[in-house]
Amino acid sequence: RAFVPSEPTPEASRWQITTGGPTGIAGRPATLTWSIVPDGTQTFDTGTDSFSPSDLVATLDTAFGSGPGGTDYTQRPWFTYFEQSFERWEALSGLTYTYEPNDDGGLHGNTNAGALGVRGDVRVSGTGLDGTDGTLAYNYFPSDGGDMALDTDDMGFFSSPANNFRAIRNIIMHEIGH
Numbered sequence: 096r097a098f099v100p101s102e103p104t105p106e107a108s109r110w111q112i113t114t115g116g117p118t119g120i121a122g123r124p125a126t127l128t129w130s131i132v133p134d135g136t137q138t139f140d141t142g143t144d145s146f147s148p149s150d151l152v153a154t155l156d157t158a159f160g161s162g163p164g165g166t167d168y169t170q171r172p173w174f175t176y177f178e179q180s181f182e183r184w185e186a187l188s189g190l191t192y193t194y195e196p197n198d199d200g201g202l203h204g205n206t207n208a209g210a211l212g213v214r215g216d217v218r219v220s221g222t223g224l225d226g227t228d229g230t231l232a233y234n235y236f237p238s239d240g241g242d243m244a245l246d247t248d249d250m251g252f253f254s255s256p257a258n259n260f261r262a263i264r265n266i267i268m269h270e271i272g273h
Contacts (some may be wrong), residue, residue, distance in 0.1 A: 110237045113216045114209040116194070126191040127241075129181055129196040130215030131168050136204040138244050141233060142225035149165035149203065150220030154247040158254035167196070176260055177219065192217075204235055204242050217271070221245040227252075232266050234273040243270045 103154070110118050110125055118125035132149050140147040152168070161174035168174050181192040195215040201207050209216030224230045224246040229251070234243045245253065245266065253263040 098105045110209070110216070110241070114211050114241065124189050126193060127210070127217060128193050128195040128209050129177075129213040129217040129219065130195040130209075131177070132198045132203055132218050132220040133166075133186075133200045135201045136198070136203050138220040138222045138256055139164075140222050140224060141230055142223070146202075147199040147222045149217065149220035149222055149244075150247050151245060154221060154250050160252045169194070169196070173263075177267055180264050180271060183268060184271045188193065191253075198246060203244065204240055216241055218242045219245070223248040232270050234270040 100145040110127060113126060114128045115126045115184075131152065134148065134150055134152045136149040138149045142228050154270075155173040156164075156171065159171070161167045162170045162172055164170075169178075178194065183192075194222070195209065195211070195213075197212055198214045198218060201214065202265060203218055203220045207214070209218075218240075220242065221244055224233075224244070226248050228249070230246055231249050232243065235241055239263065253266065255262050
């Protein structure tokens with residue numbers, strides 16, 4: 096189970112157990128997996144304070160194109176922005192991020208641990224949160240599952256090509272930092 100202890104210890108600021116097992120003491124490198132939830136996965140909606148189905152894949156496909164489609168998200172044009180963002184954090188943080196191509200669609204934001212071949216430690220979803228120009232995204236801390244959600248109502252902002260799609264990469268990287 097992926098978690099960070101709640102008591103104020105040096106270990107409280109890091110993942111303790113991931114799909115790869117215990118991470119050891121503070122200062123040691125850790126490996127985390129990440130996955131993209133399938134559309135329809137129940138995701139917490141901060142606007143309604145309830146759960147709504149993720150529509151991230153369909154929304155990204157509309158904004159950026161679907162490539163050949165199918166369940167291999169790595170073939171989608173938008174996948175590169177997620178990959179680049181996780182790779183940048185990897186370069187700066189001492190963490191290793193590995194894409195997990197599977198996600199079982201379990202409740203997003205639940206403290207279900209990542210499991211190799213099943214779902215990532217960090218699961219990315221999206222749903223309309225509060226209309227445009229409000230909350231852009233949120234991320235749970237590792238102790239609460241570590242999952243990320245993008246506000247698909249703000250896809251016009253995310254899909255801006257300015258500065259090589261800097262907006263979506265900045266938002267993803269900001270959320271990874273939690």
